[in-house]
Every structure is written in C-alpha cells, then in structure tokens.
Amino acid sequence: MKIWADADALPGPIRDILFRAAQRTENQLVLVANKRLRIPVSRYVKFEQVRHGADVADGFIVESMEAGDLVITADIPLAALVVEKGGLALDPRGELYSEDNIGERLAMRNLMQELRSEGMKTGGPRPMDKRARQDFANALDRILSREN
Template sequence: MQIWVDADACPKVIKEVLFTVAVRRKVKTTLVANSHLSVPSSPYLDFIRVGAGFDVADNEIVELANSGDLVITADIPLADKIVEKGATALNPRGQLYTEENIKGLLRMRHLMEELRSGGMVSGGPAPLGARDKQDFTNQLDKFVTRRLKEEE
C-alpha cells in the first residue's frame, strides 16, 4: 500500500495529518505537485515534482498508483481514473470516492460547472473546517488500518 497526494491543492492541515500518519504507521506517502513543497525528512515521505501544465500531476499519479493504493485528491475526474484502476480515492473533507458514487459525483460536478458558467451559481465549497479535518483523519485511519491488516 502507498498513499499518493495530489499536493498542489491539498490543504496544509491535511498534509500535516498525512505526514503524521505516514511516519507513525510507517506508510509510504508521496506528494506529487508541479511546484516545490517542503516535506519533512522521513523514509516514509517522498515528493515528486512534475513539470507545469494542465493535469501533469494528475497524470503522474494515475500512472504510478496501483490497486490497493490510496490517492488524496479533491479532483473528481482524477478520482474517477483512480477508482477505475482499482485504487481508492479520498478527498480532504473525508469523502471516499468509490465505484458506487464516483459517476454520480462526476455528473454533479459537470452540472455545477454548467450552472456556474451560466451565472446561475457562484462560489465554491466552504473553507475546510475542523469537522472536515476530523472526518478526513477518521477515514484515513480506517483505510490504513484495514490495508495494514490485509498485508499481514
């Protein structure tokens, strides 16, 4: 098992949770971004810097992720590709993307894009709050615990 992080847009507080979990639970965690990020020194933490461009980091994650891995992203199209590969995706608010919900979430995303471009809806999601961090941490812990037991 490995954790991959779509790190360009990942909130700092979520990265800090991931750093802690990676070191304490000894889970290889790789952040992928097109800009430089500071990652604590640990054999369980790594950083891959990709070139600039649309979806370059996403494409790298899709290429590297394997079945059984976890990808942290709020990018629903990326999550769809990850789920198709047999991996699991989790957003920073603690929502798991699964075979059962990803297509509906993609449709909702496209609808919201159309409404925004038509001026019917403005704005985006609310800022990440303490409840979101707790939900994320709980889902991450459940996933890591389950996968580590499966690997024993």
C-alpha cells in the same frame, strides 16, 4: 499500500495529517505537485515535482499508482480514474469515492461546471474547518487500519 497526494491545492493541515499517518503506519506517502513543497525528513515521505500544465500531476499519479493504492484528491475526475484503476480515492474532507458513488459525483461536478460557464454562481465547498480535518483524519485512519 502507497499513499499518493494530489498536493498542489492540498490544505496544509491535511498534509500534516498525512505526514503523521505515514510515519505512524510506515506507509510510503508521495506528494505530487507542480510547485516545490516543504516536506519533513522521513524515509516514508517523498515529493515528486511535475511540470506545470493542466492535469500533469493527475496523469503522473494515475500512471504511477497501482491497484489498492490510496490517492488523496479533491479532483473528482482524478478520483474517477483512480477508482477505475482499482485504487481508493479519498477527498480532503473525508469522503471516500467508490464505484458506487463516483459516477454521481462526476455528473454533479460536470453539471456545476456547466452552470458556472453559463454565468451562474454555484458557491464553493465549505471552509476547511476543524470538523472537516477530523472527518479526514478519521477516514484515513479507517482505511490505513484495514490495510495494515
């Protein structure tokens, strides 16, 4: 299983968890972003810089991934494409998207986007706190221990 990370908006603590997990499990981790990122020197960690533009990183990930790969993303439309292609999609707060829940998540995201475009304040995600980091680390460990 290869791990792909939609890294443009990925919080630093989540990147650090991914770096440690890739090293520990010897899974290949590929961070994809349109800006340069610092990554540790490791044979298991790779960086792919894509050109700037809407959904360029998403397109690169979907084209490059294979069924069974894991994609880390907070982008629900990207998660839907990953699930459709047979991959696993995990958000940075530890929620695993699946065929069972991605349709509902996508519909809710679209509704909130529509409300915001009409001027309604909808709030945002809760802060990336210690609990969110721990939820992500636990979910990642469960997935990787199933696969290795």
